[in-house]
Amino acid sequence: MARVSLDTLLRRSERNMGNGMNPIVKQSALEVIRRAYKEGIHVQISQGMRTYAEQNRLYAQGRTAPGSIVTNARGGQSNHNFGLAVDFFLTTWDGTKATWTVNDNWRRAAAIAKSLGFEWGGDWRSFKDYPHLEMTGGLSTAQLRAGSRPSLTDRTGTATPSPSSNGGNGSSPAPGGTELVKTAQRWANQYKEEASFRELDVDGLNGPLTMDALLRICQLFGKTAIDGIWGPRTKASVPEQSITDHQPGWTRLIQATLVCLGYNLNIDGIYGTNTRGAISAYQRSQGIGVDGIAGPETFEEFFKTA
Known part of the structure; x- marks a missing residue:
């Protein structure tokens, strides 16, 4: 069992x-x-x-x-x-x-x-x-x-404070990113019907439902079965995205995912030096090849446990 x-x-x-x-x-x-x-x-x-x-x-x-x-x-x-x-x-x-x-x-x-x-x-x-x-x-x-709301203290040690200033290079995870995660959740929610997931609570907390939604958007973009399960077919549907060859939708998905994983990025669909730097930092943290290109192997690290 x-x-x-x-x-x-x-x-x-x-x-x-x-x-x-x-x-x-x-x-x-x-x-x-x-x-x-x-x-x-x-x-x-x-x-x-x-x-x-x-x-x-x-x-x-x-x-x-x-x-x-x-x-x-x-x-x-x-x-x-x-x-x-x-x-x-x-x-x-x-x-x-x-x-x-x-x-x-x-x-x-x-x-x-x-x-x-x-x-x-x-x-x-x-x-x-x-x-x-x-x-x-x-x-x-x-x-x-009557409309009052409590002021509660987070004792989990996992709270996400506002992003730090790192010069905007996206090369290392920002300690937190609550407002950025909210932006990622709002971006994801526009696909809730097409990607078959319930609207995310825009709370700035990255949890399993947020990552599940991003995986389903990946499957939507890749035109494969939308089941929220990372597998060979989903992996095969992912195209490489780089500075020289990228698509705005896929780039926004990459940026939204990195934001939810703690990186300080704008979700603007522009695969520039900031996004490449964040991808490189993420690849390094996961022990995979560091090339700044978001391809199937990098997406697999994003979503294999989603």
């Missing part, structure tokens, strides 16, 4: 959280998964953002609709409605089944979450909500409904 991959857990969880999550809450939830995985614990997020209507339907469960009562919060009374909460569960070793037993592994996952700033529903005195994690910054739902 093969162990479920970390990327699979992250991708499922990011998809389940949906759009509209607070960026720090989202990034912290993904970090819980990463840290738990290192300890042999498989955490998956089951839900994140909920609309008021979704919350009301959940509230009706066990009251006016079939099922058991799972929440005491109506629409607007849950921190899920403001992108500040997630629910989680554990999976089996192969990731094929959810497990809901609140055992030592479950409590360890909750402890990891609390170390990152989450409050755990399992600590509540009245209504124990063991799958629930939230960050409110001390705000009540009444304050949130």
